[in-house]
Amino acid sequence: MKLSGLFGVFLLLCVDLRSSGMSHPKPSCRYPPSQWCRSLEIAIECKVQKQCMEVNATRPNQSVPPVSVVLYYESLCPACRVFITQQLFPTWTMLQDIMTVTLVPYGNAKELPSANSPFTCQHGEPECRGNMIEACIIHLTGHSAFQIINCMESSANVLNAAQPCLQLYAPSVSWSSVDSCLKGGLGNQLMHANAVMTRALNPEHTHVPWVTFNGEYTEENEDKAMSSLFHLVCQLYKGVKPPACTGALVRLNRGFC
Template sequence: MSHKFVLLACLAVSVCSAAKVPIAIYYESLCPDSAKFITEQLYPAMKSELRDAVELTFVPFGKSQFHTQGAEVTFTCHHGPNECYGNKVHACAIEHIQANSYQIDFTRESLTLDFINCLMKAGKNFPDNVYPGQRCAAESHVNNWENIKTCANTTDGSVLLRKAGETTQRLKEPLTSVPTILFNEQFDKQVNERAQVNFIGTLCKYVSAPQPRICAQHNGASSLVGASALLSTLLGIWFVRQLY
């Protein structure tokens, strides 16, 4: 094999294996805005071809607070004690979910995403006050719910939730709204707000070429919307002028 061919092959590999976009989601387990973003914006995007372009990190803490006294850690959560438990379940799931060799259709990341999406979709509406962890585990093909539940009900869950709190407190810009979305470990208020209503369009601006087809489709749709808005504006101006 010639040196030129080796060089071209290496260049081809480097182009095809573009770096993934690091995205961190700072959220709360019972926050309606967090649920809306994860279920309506993030989840559909991560079920598209964009999933291969993203390195996703979940941080389930938000505006909660923790206090350490000796070996004991106590938490005060934005939406009450049930959210503290929910945050622990999320933290334990993120830590303990694993794909098995026979689950060829699932990865650790996809199982975690499906499980979190199911929990967030349930929101605060728990029939008979039963937390939907076991149901969501079954629906999401997560086979170690008992381990996750044990973690959430012991000091292991407290340790993991405290770590999420410490990660949240280390943000360069203190967290003021939930959810908060960071691209490339950088907080930008406008990007954060735009991502919550148009996550795919926002993400596509960070994805290296060649971009997935969904980005081209989205850009085309955005162009049509923009052209339609411009046409409506021009027609409105023309109509007003006809009145005078």
């Protein structure tokens, strides 16, 4: 699952739209701000093609592969929740043009040969349900999944937050589709796929969160990721560093909100 979006465009569009006399796109725009620059057609409909062109001009060279970050985690693991909300999501928000994030909710769970309860989890049955909810959401919502997962993991009650977080970030996806995924065979299939991915790790994972970069795990990178994932992603990216990494000033039209 590749997660994409343009958080940086929010501030830029806020500035430029206000300076051009528009406080927001015309009502005919059917898309949330996070999708305004996903395609030329959407940008034209939402009257922000000029601003999207300026954002695209500051993007890194797309011929250089992004840094691939894969997180193996558990939905109710306190350390995983801290890493997602304080390191991974903020870093992705700033550097999503040079990194991809894949979320694998499974962690220290065990797959059992039982039709009634095929999985057991470190933090009990609620965590197994949380893992499956997040696996279903990742499968059903695509580019909005990371925002939903972060919303859940930053909430006081991860499971209770699932439905409102889904409605907030992917209103076109009904909760009934997630419920069908949970109660039907799809949820178990997704969890089995996550179990296979987790068991295939080399070296074998010994804890969560467990993070790989470009398909590899090292203790050195893990230590760096836990303290400053942002700087590690900037360091690992092989292309020209984006302004967020270098602190370089980018000359765009000035404006203020």
